[in-house]
Amino acid sequence: MVKSFQGVRMAEPKKAPIPQILVKEYMSTGLITFKPDDTIDQVMEMLTKRRISGAPVIDASGALVGIISEVDCLKEIIKGKYTNTPKFPAKVSEHMSIDVLTLSPDLSIFDAASQFLEHKIRRFPVMKDGVLLGQISLSDVIRAFPTLRQTTW
Template sequence: MVKSFQGVKMAEPKKAPIPQILVKEYMSKSLTTFKPDDTIDQVMEVLTKKKISGGPVIDASGALIGIISEVDCLKEIIKGKYTNTPKFPAKVSEHMSSDVLTLSPDLSIFDAASQFLEHKIRRFPVMKDGKLLGQISLSDVIRAFPTMKHTTW
């Protein structure tokens, strides 16, 4: 009878999961928000002063009801040109986008980048359990990529 001895086999060490960079690591948490009754004049003043291109619109209870952007403000500016009105008294609720797409804070930055490409928009509110946690913009996503290493790529 022939016996075979291969020796003790070492168990392969379990590879740690590759850490992903998540939306919550790059999203803006201190948001500039707008109310549906704010005027476009007020919005343009805030956008200019804070050097931002838009923000979430929330109701009195703090629930997200829309997004207002520079593009939305342009609608009122064009209307003002035709009516020869240098003021823009229209309400945010008249021009905001109310069909709002949101992202989860636990979404990978790669998946967020795909959403930006697919929907061709500049910002997503970040929501969890129906609560507005922050906002991630296209520039936030771009800012994340130079910090990546081969282990997070």
């Protein structure tokens, strides 16, 4: 019978946990927002001017009540073409998405990427304790990955 003896070993030092890359580090703040009573004309003008594809809709108290996007505006454009009306007076509340999925600012950017793939949407409002803090878009997430170092991957 052969016995193996490896002797006393030094315990390997514990490595510090790799810091997570979080949504709050890449989300946009200072958002363009709309009110439910704004018109689609106003939305299209602002989306075009700011070169964005959508924005949160908040009520008078600042609570998130929906999201309005370019796709939502298309509904009114099609209606205007059908009725031969060049103006788009419909209210945001008539076309906004009201089933809004949100993300936490403390969610990892990798988990956020998974949410984008799962739900196939372009933006998530970022909320904490019922307060709108910002928004993270698919392009924000894509922009984050080239800056990651090998140690944070």
